[in-house]
Amino acid sequence: MKLAGNDILIQSLIEEGVEYIFGYPGGASLHIYDAIFNQKEMQHILVRHEQGATHAADGYARATGKPGVVMLTSGPGATNAITGIATAFMDSIPMIVISGQVQSHLIGTDAFQETDMIGVSRPIVKHSFTVDHQSNIAKIIKEAFYIATSGRQGPVVIDVPKDLTNPVDLFEYKYPSEVNIRSYNPPIEPEQSQIDRAVEAIIKSKQTVIYAGGGTISSNAAKELFELNSYINAPITNTLMGLGVYPASDKNFLGMLGMHGTYQANMAMHNADLIIAIGARFDDRITNTPEKFAPNAQIIHFDVDHSSVSKIIEADIAVFGQVKNSLQAMNAKLKSRLSEINDSRLDAWRNQIAEWKEMHGLDHDLYKNNSDDSPILPQAVVQHIYHASNGDAFVTSDVGQHQMFAAQYYHFDEPRKWINSGGLGTMGFGLPAAMGVKLAYPEEEVICITGEGSIQMCIQELSTCTQYKLPIKIFNINNLALGMVKQWQDMNYDGRHSSISYEDSLPDFTKLVESYGHVGIKITKNSQLKAGIEEAMSIKDKLVFVDIYVDPNEHVYPMLVAPDGSLKDMWLGKGEKT
């Protein structure tokens, strides 16, 4: 079959099973948009800003496990997408970003809307391609999808000069059935010798803790993880990126660890004799001062990426491979040695952890106070949302205090339901990400927990939600300030609040969303909170924006003491340290 470059590109995407393209057109992508117009298999979602396109594609990818697809024009279209590509890169999210480019013969001449997209995006992509000829388009798309979705996943950029998508010149098209990149062989199966050593260490340990992160979700290994812990029955914590990969309602679950992790999770990590790290990368928000990290622990590290292992914390036993395959191998081995795993080996340890939890665990009953004598607590807002949504909604968030409260107080029992920008910490992520999730799962409840600062970074997407009828629920935890920055200024700069407030210039959010055709609900008093949130959840066919005025002085605790602290050094409240 002979096709023009623009049709080859679009047919290749269809061949890859793409449902949605998130994008914004322009001069360099006009030919491509004509090919989009001429097909029915995929829907193009016209966002209002290219950052929104990347976050929407990203949300779609996180929720489904399938790569999100973004279509951009050259120059400003491409550069507008950079934040979203970096966001996906930091969290290892599969994404295909196609950027139009000026015509081949104009490249390097400072042509109108020319940006070196490959150069600009180089440090924040897993790989990138420049299309050099129409006859290579199909192969490049095939390779791009393979690279984005295998090994440690990530975004791939494909830059397409306009002349190579012209509708006139026709080329032979056949979508490749196989892909083989000789220089790229991500590990899949683990080495059995390392599995044996890991099992040995587990049997001997008396103070085990499992620390599972986002890589466990990417690898679709929640089931295998649960099975593993059915054999070893150990306390388990999840990173911010890993929440949901192990059921929060399970008795072994300690909550999140790290900067704003629970007391018991951080204490367990610090005092462990064995840490089983699974698809997690010892980020600085997890380790606190690396030299003081878990002084007595042996480390088993499961990862698909060599460069993540022994990067920050030296691993004693390293298991390279797809996390899913590695855990399957572990489970087989553990099963064969079940009689040697003495459950009481961890008894004293479990008691110790229960004591820690009893002493300084989070209070999950704050929502029960509905007296107007006290201001609305942001923690209680999340607790209400959790109960009103039966704990099984998809929850996206932005970045700040509200994000941490959401992570601490919404209990996720399933993977891929908690969708947030952990690695890059991108304000503006929540709303467009929720759009991507809602498009993927129109029947499911999709909630965005945001702050009045973050929501304004991609607020233009409220219009996209109107156009495509996306009835998501947005809960704006409004503390009238850049709360997380304010908290650091309170704690480290004697309360000098430098450039964190805009109280008198905030819009009336309810009126704003109403002008887009959505429903706005304003809550200012504790006594209105429960009913207001339940009302929002009861509206099924409309986007509802709930603007909730919370105590502006609240801080997120626990909080690791930094710099120079270890995981056992935490602030537990204002002026209260471990």
Next chain:
Amino acid sequence: MIEERQLTLIMENKPGALVRVVGLFHQRGYNIESLHVEPINDFKPYKFIEDELNTKFSEGEISRLEIKTTVDDPLMRQILRQINKLIDVIAVSGNEGTYLKGVLRDENLL
């Protein structure tokens, strides 16, 4: 220990491959003392790579890159592993040994 070290890479001879490697040094603020890259014409020394990857190199397809740099051991190891992750890199040798097919060998094979 900080001392001058050499890294050797075999990579696809494609536009953009070199700058990805160099970028890893630049990002960390490390200087490259010397750099030499050229396409390989004699594949005999690399037959073990061909065997391993079940591939055949042909004229102009792959390049050999040598970099001298001054970094300490842990950083060198990290850079080596990140270079190994680059899609266009076929093999890389340095202080840790040689990465081939993403797997580390004890010896410096390049």
